[in-house]
Amino acid sequence: MSAAWAIVDLDAIAANVAELCRVAAPAAVCAVVKADGYGHGAVPVARAAVDAGAQWLAVAHVAEGQALRAEGIEVPILLLSEPRPDSMDEVVAAQLHVTLYTHAGVEAAAFAARRAGAELPVHLKVDTGMRRVGADPVDAVARAKEIAASPGLVLDGVWTHLAVADEPDDPFTDEQLRRYSAVLDELDAAGVRPPVRHAANSAGAIAHPGARLDLVRCGIAVYGIAPSEVLAGGADLVPAMSVCSQVTHTKQVGAGEGISYGLRHTFGRDTTVATVPVGYADGVRRRLSEVGGEVLIGGRRHPIVGAITMDQLMVDCGDQRVSVGDEVVLIGRQGAEVITAEDWAEKLDTISYEIVCGIGPRVERRWRRST
Numbered sequence: 001m002s003a004a005w006a007i008v009d010l011d012a013i014a015a016n017v018a019e020l021c022r023v024a025a026p027a028a029v030c031a032v033v034k035a036d037g038y039g040h041g042a043v044p045v046a047r048a049a050v051d052a053g054a055q056w057l058a059v060a061h062v063a064e065g066q067a068l069r070a071e072g073i074e075v076p077i078l079l080l081s082e083p084r085p086d087s088m089d090e091v092v093a094a095q096l097h098v099t100l101y102t103h104a105g106v107e108a109a110a111f112a113a114r115r116a117g118a119e120l121p122v123h124l125k126v127d128t129g130m131r132r133v134g135a136d137p138v139d140a141v142a143r144a145k146e147i148a149a150s151p152g153l154v155l156d157g158v159w160t161h162l163a164v165a166d167e168p169d170d171p172f173t174d175e176q177l178r179r180y181s182a183v184l185d186e187l188d189a190a191g192v193r194p195p196v197r198h199a200a201n202s203a204g205a206i207a208h209p210g211a212r213l214d215l216v217r218c219g220i221a222v223y224g225i226a227p228s229e230v231l232a233g234g235a236d237l238v239p240a241m242s243v244c245s246q247v248t249h250t251k252q253v254g255a256g257e258g259i260s261y262g263l264r265h266t267f268g269r270d271t272t273v274a275t276v277p278v279g280y281a282d283g284v285r286r287r288l289s290e291v292g293g294e295v296l297i298g299g300r301r302h303p304i305v306g307a308i309t310m311d312q313l314m315v316d317c318g319d320q321r322v323s324v325g326d327e328v329v330l331i332g333r334q335g336a337e338v339i340t341a342e343d344w345a346e347k348l349d350t351i352s353y354e355i356v357c358g359i360g361p362r363v364e365r366r367w368r369r370s371t
Contacts, residue, residue, distance in 0.1 A: 002364035003277035003311075004245040007332070008040045010369045012224050012240040014052035019236050020218050021053040024205045027212040030056035030078060030198070032219035034064055039356045040223055040241055043071045044367045049222060050075055058217055062087050065096045078123060078217075081133055088112035097121045097156060101135040106146050106153070113152030122147050123157035123196070128179040129172060130163045140183045144192050157196035158184065162211065165203035166228035173208055203227035206234040225341060225352045232342075239340060241356055242332025243363065247297065249275040250322055259314055260306025265289070267305075272317040274302075276328050279311045283358040284330065289313065291347040295328050299335030331355075 021029050031049035033042040046057050046068055058078040059065045065077045078097045085108030091098050092112045100106050100122050113120040124144050127134030135143045140158075147155045160180045164170040180199055187193065197213040202221035204211040224239035226232040253259065253273045258266045274297065280286045289304040295315055296302075305316045315328070331339055341352040348355075 002362075003248075004243065004282055004330075004362070005364040005366050006039075006359055007242045007244065008044065008365055008367045009238070009240050009242075010044055010048040010367055012238040013040070013045055013048040013222060016222050016224050016237050016240070017049045017052035017054050017218075020202075020205060020216070020221055023235050024200070024212050024216045024218075027198075027200075027205075028055040028215045029053060029205075030058050030215055030217045031222050032058045032080075032217055033068070033222075034058065034060035034080065034219075035357050038219065038223050038353065039359045041365045041367060043068065043073070045222070046073055048369075056215065056217075058219075062090050062094070062096070066090065066094045069094045076121075080217075082125075089116070092116045092118050092120055097123055099123050099125050099159075100147065101125045101127075101133060101143065103143075103146065106143070106150060110150035110152050118152065119154050120152060121156035122153050123159055124155065124194070126158060126160045126180060126183050128160045128176040128183075130161050130176075132161070134160065137179050137183050141186045141190060141192070144187055144194070145190065148192055155192065155194050157198060157215075158187065158194045159196075159198040159215075159217075162199060162201055162204045162208070165201055165208055165211070166231060168203075168207040168230065173204070173211070177208075177211055201227070203231060206231055220353055223356060225356070229342070239332075241341070241359075243330040243359060244332065245276050245278045245328045245330065247274045247322055247324055247326045247328060248277050250317075250324060251275075258306075260309065262307060265306045267316070272320065272322055273305070274315045274317050274322045274326075274328075276313050276315060277311060278330065278363070279309045279313055281310045282360045282363050283355075284308055284313060285344075285348055285358075287348060288344065293344070293347060294339060295330050296332075296334035296337050296339060297322060297326055297328050299337060301337055301339075 031054040037045035082105040088108045125134040126140045198215035200211040200216040202218045205216035224237045286308045293304040294301045341355040344355045345352040
């Protein structure tokens with residue numbers, strides 16, 4: 001039996017995708033399932049998302065797309081970054097839609113497609129201000145023409161990525177969309193009309209109607225987490241992941257005693273301490289105990305105390321009666337209480353994306369559906 005497990009509610013995934021389809025309509029929804037579905041399990045999430053109406057999927061690495069194809073998933077899969085030239089044969093074989101933005105990438109993709117006797121759908125990425133990857137707007141038309149003129153390549157889409165869409169009052173999103181629209185206008189004037197235009201991430205889909213276009217690429221919202229605090233409630237989302245463990249040991253600790261490495265936490269009263277077999281190797285950040293991290297046991301909140309270790313953490317249970325085998329909820333609901341990934345993120349001064357993606361592979365994933 002696993003020391004800790006993450007329960008992934010595929011009905012919640014389906015409900016979130018259905019909600020995003022409603023919000024973004026008539027644009028199609030692309031469910032982003034990179035990083036093993038943000039830690040939720042790429043294949044089960046992909047299937048639930050497609051069943052709920054997602055028409056596309058997106059991944060970061062070629063191997064992620066190959067894994068979906070190996071499981072019989074047939075919808076279009078967008079590769080979000082230009083892959084290495086030496087992996088283009090694998091891109092073609094897996095029938096991925098490849099993102100390109102460099103001359104070297106176009107050459108390598110065209111060569112691989114011709115060698116396989118196949119047509120490879122290409123999405124040109126334009127860097128309108130994220131400054132991470134993508135063709136500069138001044139080069140985008142030339143790159144698009146190069147793709148369109150390359151035997152074996154089909155220009156299927158042109159897209160960009162929004163840097164501050166989760167801050168709806170920031171005017172830079174409108175500026176990015178203006179730059180993107182200018183590129184599309186130039187392409188149109190040159191007779192190049194890609195069938196799929198897309199710019200919106202989860203935040204763009206929820207908060208920026210003008211960014212929805214033909215397709216929205218939704219990542220964090222698929223998993224029931226708002227892209228930012230200010231957008232909470234912008235769509236009706238249901239968190240899909242709960243992280244649980246159980247008490248493996250209890251002890252009575254006296255007032256004035258310290259606990260865990262460094263003995264930096266000392267108790268002001270006699271108390272019951274429960275040990276839980278999950279630690280920073282499993283994605284429970286070591287600092288969580290220093291910033292007010294809690295768990296749920298018996299439907300009540302209890303503080304994590306002392307340094308979180310690689311494989312275990314300790315909980316101050318006070319005068320509550322606690323037994324070996326009792327369920328411990330780190331993220332999720334127990335009774336009337338709930339702890340969310342956003343709660344962890346706020347305490348740790350990070351984002352909820354990092355929390356769910358950081359739940360480690362020792363935490364067994366258990367997928368469930370009620371239908």
